[in-house]
Amino acid sequence: MIGSINTPPSRRPRNRPSDRRQSRKQSKAIPKGLYTRAIKDAFVKLNPKAAIRNPVMFLVWMGTIITLMVTIDPYLFGPVSGQNLQLFNGLITAILFFTVLFANFAEAVAEGRGKAQADALRSTKSETIAKKLAPDGSISEVSSTTLRQGDTVYVSAGDIIPGDGEVTMGVASVDESAITGESAPVLKESGSDVGSSVTGGTRIISDELIIRITSDPGKGFIDRMIALVEGAERSKTPNEIALTVLLAVLSLVFMIVIVTLPAFAYYVNSPISVSVLIALLVALIPTTIGGLLSSIGIAGMDRVAQFNVIATSGRAVEACGDVSTLILDKTGTITLGNRLAEEFLPINGHDIQEMAQVSLWASIFDDTPEGKSIVRLSERLGAFIDFDTNNVEGIQFSARTRMSGTNLPDGREVRKGAVEAIRGFVRSRNGYDSPELDTAYQRVSEQGGTPLAVALDGEVYGVIYLKDIVKPGIRDRFDQLRRMGVRTVMLTGDNRITASVIAREAGVDDFIAEATPEDKIDVIQQEQAQGKLVAMTGDGTNDAPALAQANVGVAMNTGTQAAKEAANMVDLDSDPTKLIDIVGIGKQLLITRGALTTFSIANDIAKYFAIIPVLFTSANLQGLNIMRLTSTNTAVLSALIYNALIIPVLIPLALKGVKFRPLTANQLLQRNILIYGLGGIIAPFLAIKVIDIIITAIGFF
Structure with missing residues (x-):
């Protein structure tokens, strides 16, 4: 049973526009x-x-x-x-x-x-039988009302998720229509900062998950929604x-x-x-x-x-009307968010097959859509894994190091990440900083793409071109906000050249490149010090402090529990651009x-x-x-x-x-x-x- 948890993830189902229109129509109907x-x-x-x-x-x-x-x-x-x-x-x-x-x-x-x-939400709540996992791996059936924060449960296709929690193992499709009104299932997987949170009362429709419960009975998300609406x-x-x-x-x-x-x-x-x-x-x-x-x-x-957003209070809704600054992430808000590997640009005398091989090694533990797209492109170019993955160490991406990678069995270190971060990594290994790296970096940035450098020990093999697209019509929406006196600021971890290209195309008033989680709080505090009300969206644990600091913080329903608790609004559709509608x-x-x-x-x-x-x-x-x-x-x-x-x-x-x-x-x-x-x-x-x-x-x- 546990072994089958590692089922490869299927493609994430997307909510169709017709589904959203139908959901909105139903929500506006007179009860x-x-x-x-x-x-x-x-x-x-x-x-x-x-x-x-x-x-x-x-x-x-x-x-x-x-x-x-x-x-x-x-x-x-x-x-x-x-x-x-x-x-x-x-x-x-x-x-x-x-x-x-x-x-x-x-x-x-x-x-x-x-x-x-509230009555409709209350009807979704019911006492269910939960499959509780003991530390020794055994399963016992208990009532969902007896589950406490920290307990671990196992759910499979057809089961009702017994309580709010975080996915710790597995990949599965979950039907959240009882909460969001959307018929399309949502993919939940472990290791994702924005797709691992599940809500009690929703139904798993494929595969299986292991979930760590994050709330006590009566304090779950649906309970709070009922009280609020x-x-x-x-x-x-x-x-x-x-x-x-x-x-x-x-x-x-x-x-x-x-x-x-x-x-x-x-x-x-x-x-x-x-x-x-x-x-x-x-x-x-x-x-x-x-x-x-x-x-x-x-x-x-x-x-x-009616827009599938739950506000914690009328104060939050009213604050939206007085918002004068909007802090927006680039990826998923201003751009479509599905940054995928478009091209490999090898440098320093390496050919594209060599770069594809190193890129594959650097991405085997990267479960993000970007990482998976790099793996697919590498394998398409003939790259393969010729070692036992159980004997290697995966290095996870962090906002501070801004890179990830793999420590190979023979002691070699493969890294991919922001160009400046990889440049620092190579120098620390007494490597050579080639001018070709700047040329490739410039080329990708000027196209509005995100450049990721790839290195093996002290040598840079090339730059990965991650392509993203600005959402259609987003410029017109920013123009409307500008006429209302609302200033828009784009935050992105991309370099300044890429950020300036995207900012110019999207029509935002200002941007901050190579932003860290600390930068988000700093920007919000600077705006508030000038007497302005600030709104922002977020979904990850690292967004929680900024969401709490903002006058209006909108957390995505697919986000982490920490983000949802820090925000004063939760978007059930997990659409970051909805912040503009809320304003x-x-x-x-x-x-x-x-x-x-x-x-x-x-x-x-x-x-x-x-x-x-x-x-x-x-x-x-x-x-x-x-x-x-x-x-x-x-x-x-x-x-x-x-x-x-x-x-x-x-x-x-x-x-x-x-x-x-x-x-x-x-x-x-x-x-x-x-x-x-x-x-x-x-x-x-x-x-x-x-x-x-x-x-x-x-x-x-």
Whole structure:
């Protein structure tokens, strides 16, 4: 059984565009029973303990209770004049109640999407039988709930992976559709920094693996996903808190204004009842954005989830909207990432067969796609292994040495790696630094390829040309980011010439060549020291410190456990370029919040000038009634009805978000004022007049 673990890896299946489109379509579908659940939750949120979290709507809720009291007893707060007082007060109470209910419904719909996704994830969790490996190699069947961090399990085709872990032996295809929504299987193999992490609840569909468990029961990736997408403990973001405080202050200002009105009304002999004062207060305070604010934030996280990205908090999504610098790896993000050996360039009098032989020896322990492509090219050129691989020592690549290779049985040392690293290796063996090496290095670099030098002891045999291709359309995406004021920085371990060619072709603003893991942290800290918010992607253990340092760190789902724990977002599709989409979603969240805030405040201004004059018509000030509303009662009811109905009307916009356009902050402000500011002033005048006509036609007042 264990011997068959060494099955050669098959070609990695690729997610087809049609699969991704289908996945996205499914994620955007309205969950069954969403609105029914949202209506129930809207009533649950009437609990004062829940309602007080939103100061604006809590004020409306308190006003509803007071108007209910004066509906029961119109003279509770003193004598009032007028006809049909109980009917009028009852209508105000009903409208205020529905205003609170609509606001709760907006939040419940947004939360319902997350809960539906959590339910789907929860359905993938089940107690399974795990094949636990003992130190002596024996296997015992145990419940997956008894597995602890550090345990080792064996899984074969058809088995459910019992817990999160790292592959320590074997190569196999794994179905992760339960988590990612993608139907194409993913290759998992030992020894890979980005393809060895597995998730509990996924299914192995071919071959077999030995896995070391990395999480205790209840603390796995799916458990954390459920908690996050469900949003039960969602905390408000700093911007959301600041806006909530602003809305509370505005409400307080309007309350002070309302409190002063009875004195003015008494002076002009036009008394105002308590119910009218409360109705006027509710009509003037920013109830529209107050009712939609929470749903906008929740919907922002949901939009990120629709892109198969799990965010640890709304703070992370919001931070994406303020990102000013993007740190991007070259390989797999800007380029296609499948760097393959394209050509051997022998030097120092060696022929191509000799170089192929040495390249093969240097790559027999290199399990990366690059290493395997070098082996294939070498064997195609007639190279072969004429020694027992069990008697040789493999030297693994490290970010510090920047080379790998093999120590042969006869004591000779074969190395391949970055040109400067190999040059140093050769010098340490008293070798000769040939000018031909620089010529070959220059040739490969100027083509945008990655040059790898190959040496045997103190002699360089040649340069391997690793070819990579810039992703189509990536330049246009960077242009969009630039128009939004986002600076892009490419990090690569390649030499400066290669990096400059790729950077110029891709259109990034800056690049750092021959970068080490420490360089990533240094760049992030330098940008943050200038007051900028930084985002980056990563997948390896060496990326974890930089992901933790960045304001927005996006880890790949195929990455290591350390990377996923350090980041504040996890991309289930493991697509590094998705960071660009996430920045767009974050900015869309801020744009939506700004647009609806502008609309809400403009609404309040319009309602103020529409209603206040009507209150004093009994004092022979009819000239102030520019809208020619029928009476104080119809004006107040019309304003309240509009105030209540505008919330459900705007729910789709709050959930979908204002359409994102790559504009600067000043351009966005001008656009918001022109569309949502002007629209927020015009809409209430038209709607209140129409509703006033309808109420008058009914004949209640």
